[in-house]
Amino acid sequence: MRFLLLILSFWNIVPFLLAQKAEEPDVLPGLSKKATLLEIPLPITRGTVQPIYRSLLRVVEELRNTPDTTLVLSFRVPPGQDVVALGSQFGPCFDLAHLLASEEFQKIKTVAYFPQSVQGHALLVALATGEWIVSDTAEIGNAGVNEPRISPTIRQAYLDMGRRFPKQIVLKMLDPAVELWRAETATGTVWTDQAGVRELRTEGTLAKDPDAPFLQAGAPGLFTAVQARQQLGIADYLTPSDEGEIGLAKALGLKPEQISFAKVYTNTGRAVRVDLIGPITTAKISEVERQIRKATEENASLLATATGQNVPEDALADFVCLWIESSGGSLADSLNLAGYLANDIDPMKVRTVAYVPNKALADSALIALACQEVVIGPNAILGGSGEANFTPEEIRAAVETISQSLAKKSLRRWSLMAAIIDPNLEVFQYSRKSTPGIVEYFSEQELESQGDKDDWIKGEIVTRKGLPLETRGKMGVSFYLADKIATDFNEFKLFYHLENDPTLLEPGWADQLIRTLANPYLSATLLLIGFLALFVEMKTPGIGVGAFVAICCFVLFFWSKFLGGTAGWFEVSLFLTGVLFVLLEIFVVPGFGIFGIGGGAMILASLVLASQTFIIPRNPYQLQQFQNSLLVLVIALVGLCSIAGVLVRWLHEINRPKDTEYVRESEKLADYAYLLGQTGTALTPLVPSGKAMFGMDTISVVSDCELIESGSPVRVVDVRGYRVVVQKV
Numbered sequence: 001m002r003f004l005l006l007i008l009s010f011w012n013i014v015p016f017l018l019a020q021k022a023e024e025p026d027v028l029p030g031l032s033k034k035a036t037l038l039e040i041p042l043p044i045t046r047g048t049v050q051p052i053y054r055s056l057l058r059v060v061e062e063l064r065n066t067p068d069t070t071l072v073l074s075f076r077v078p079p080g081q082d083v084v085a086l087g088s089q090f091g092p093c094f095d096l097a098h099l100l101a102s103e104e105f106q107k108i109k110t111v112a113y114f115p116q117s118v119q120g121h122a123l124l125v126a127l128a129t130g131e132w133i134v135s136d137t138a139e140i141g142n143a144g145v146n147e148p149r150i151s152p153t154i155r156q157a158y159l160d161m162g163r164r165f166p167k168q169i170v171l172k173m174l175d176p177a178v179e180l181w182r183a184e185t186a187t188g189t190v191w192t193d194q195a196g197v198r199e200l201r202t203e204g205t206l207a208k209d210p211d212a213p214f215l216q217a218g219a220p221g222l223f224t225a226v227q228a229r230q231q232l233g234i235a236d237y238l239t240p241s242d243e244g245e246i247g248l249a250k251a252l253g254l255k256p257e258q259i260s261f262a263k264v265y266t267n268t269g270r271a272v273r274v275d276l277i278g279p280i281t282t283a284k285i286s287e288v289e290r291q292i293r294k295a296t297e298e299n300a301s302l303l304a305t306a307t308g309q310n311v312p313e314d315a316l317a318d319f320v321c322l323w324i325e326s327s328g329g330s331l332a333d334s335l336n337l338a339g340y341l342a343n344d345i346d347p348m349k350v351r352t353v354a355y356v357p358n359k360a361l362a363d364s365a366l367i368a369l370a371c372q373e374v375v376i377g378p379n380a381i382l383g384g385s386g387e388a389n390f391t392p393e394e395i396r397a398a399v400e401t402i403s404q405s406l407a408k409k410s411l412r413r414w415s416l417m418a419a420i421i422d423p424n425l426e427v428f429q430y431s432r433k434s435t436p437g438i439v440e441y442f443s444e445q446e447l448e449s450q451g452d453k454d455d456w457i458k459g460e461i462v463t464r465k466g467l468p469l470e471t472r473g474k475m476g477v478s479f480y481l482a483d484k485i486a487t488d489f490n491e492f493k494l495f496y497h498l499e500n501d502p503t504l505l506e507p508g509w510a511d512q513l514i515r516t517l518a519n520p521y522l523s524a525t526l527l528l529i530g531f532l533a534l535f536v537e538m539k540t541p542g543i544g545v546g547a548f549v550a551i552c553c554f555v556l557f558f559w560s561k562f563l564g565g566t567a568g569w570f571e572v573s574l575f576l577t578g579v580l581f582v583l584l585e586i587f588v589v590p591g592f593g594i595f596g597i598g599g600g601a602m603i604l605a606s607l608v609l610a611s612q613t614f615i616i617p618r619n620p621y622q623l624q625q626f627q628n629s630l631l632v633l634v635i636a637l638v639g640l641c642s643i644a645g646v647l648v649r650w651l652h653e654i655n656r657p658k659d660t661e662y663v664r665e666s667e668k669l670a671d672y673a674y675l676l677g678q679t680g681t682a683l684t685p686l687v688p689s690g691k692a693m694f695g696m697d698t699i700s701v702v703s704d705c706e707l708i709e710s711g712s713p714v715r716v717v718d719v720r721g722y723r724v725v726v727q728k729v
Helices: 002-023 046-064 090-100 122-127 152-161 167-174 194-203 225-231 245-252 282-305 331-344 364-369 392-410 414-419 444-448 474-478 489-495 509-517 520-538 545-564 569-587 594-609 620-654 661-666
Strands: 034-041 069-076 109-114 131-135 139-141 181-185 188-192 206-208 222-224 237-239 259-261 271-277 319-325 351-356 373-376 381-383 428-432 439-442 456-461 470-472 503-505 679-682 689-694 697-703 713-720 723-728
Touching: 034 046, 034 245, 046 069, 046 090, 069 122, 069 245, 090 122, 090 152, 090 351, 109 122, 122 152, 131 225, 131 245, 139 167, 139 225, 152 167, 167 188, 181 194, 188 194, 194 206, 222 225, 225 237, 237 245, 245 259, 271 282, 282 319, 282 331, 282 503, 319 364, 331 364, 331 392, 351 364, 364 381, 364 392, 373 474, 392 414, 414 439, 414 444, 439 444, 470 474, 520 545, 520 620, 545 569, 569 594, 594 620, 697 713
Parallel strands: 034 069, 034 259, 069 109, 109 131, 131 237, 271 319, 271 503, 319 351, 351 373, 697 723
Antiparallel strands: 139 222, 181 188, 181 206, 381 470, 428 439, 428 456, 679 689, 679 713, 689 697, 713 723
């Protein structure tokens, strides 16, 4: 009888034990016999990601030679810094997740361990691992807590890294606006949205019709450990919070001594800044690319080898700020630099951020969009009309490059990027049927390439036919062209936790001088001083200080424009030819005719053309630049006329020698007093100085405040030593 009772008792308890075994495994199946633990301190930012990245590279190199070892990433929140830990940045987290998802890391087993509650983008890194171990008191989720708006780039990154989890759970963890429904079907549990539930209801596959969402829209996707394990199935094991690494070892089926700790490679990189100022030219693009290569190639080599050698901190560059203030100019050169930024720079090793405080017009906007992130000023312009008009062939080739390569590398929609240079491309706003509130921007061509094209509802057009796409300020963020808005560079530094200004990479003092002289007000001042000095020289005999100052001013003007990319040899040749024609008119060809008028027009035209990269304005921006160029010249000429009137009398007085005994004694050898009252003939134009003949003598003379043509009769009205003053008879 006792034996029978014992059998019955065993028979009743076996199902209970089996159920408990099925509900909570003792250890994670299929893991290794050893484990390497690497602590990931939160938050993950630009300043902390590189040491973590280098550590991962070193660990994976070691694990290649150590089979049956699991890599455990422990996401640690510093004591008392729960709020700070929320601030993990998307870019650095995506870099780490991308590394963990690479083929190299697929060869080893990875586990994410959450000893504490974790929120923010650090979850993106965890999604790329193979298993999750969660402390029983932890809460996991709310990944987009610091994002005011979840961009398509961020959403797609989470879906790509979280492929082993249900899509709707991943979206809910990221975006509170998503609604999460749990539907029981004949084949199991399905996590979807309300539209998905309706579709299942229509198909008749629901085992039980849900009457309310599991988590409503507006509620953050933050789940307790029990929910994550028992209801959602995203946690593979729960550990008692008071057991720490002992509980982790139990979950892994190991003894605590079988877990080794990896050391973090603590060398940190440095941030550098490269400026792209002014029109886009081949020389400027080559210079910028050369500066970036020089700053990052040593760093890239170190990261590739992952040797962990001690390297001077200032030899590394892992953050590049590309400061853009440009109106475009050369589409081919802009695409070359954009291709280098998108294709040749490894985003897992060097982070590139474009900073546009005011404008990146036309093709220069493509350079900004090729960077991993774009930060703009509150009123900054992206796109629109720029320095150059592009031919249909140039636009067609550029759109193909953007759609096939550039947009894919920069994780952006190609339609908006292409619309910046293609004025005839129509882009529309689309909203997703299945997920209300999700907005994208496509051309009809790009929509056709979408796998879920029937899920999009066409909205209003966002481009204007015949005009390139132009966004300003917040509009750039809403179109997903820009990522953040910074009121100034100090706020930019706060975004990326930069304590000091990035090291400015620049060729030298000449570029600073060029940028200073390129200021329109300084250009007008140079022209005004040059014209005034020339006027003074013409009103005084001989070649003196006036000619020297005028030459210096005009050389500085053309030198700054030449190196700044707006002037070339054509403008310089036009100016010199104009000066030559004016001199011919004054000293060789009598009268004031075609050489004088033509030469003066050539001089004025060269000054205008030297301030712009085009000849005839063909778009609104070029028209505005043409007006600015004319304004600089008008300011200089008006100033010249105003000051010249005052100088005429003053120059005449200061050039009149004092009637002193010293002057008479010092100039006895050049005494022309006998010429007073005599009449002669001007051999050259007197402007005011020149040559005149009196009898058989050729004398240097000065006219009395008027232009006297060659061959005109003149009379000597004043003699002061060597200075002979004449008037036209």
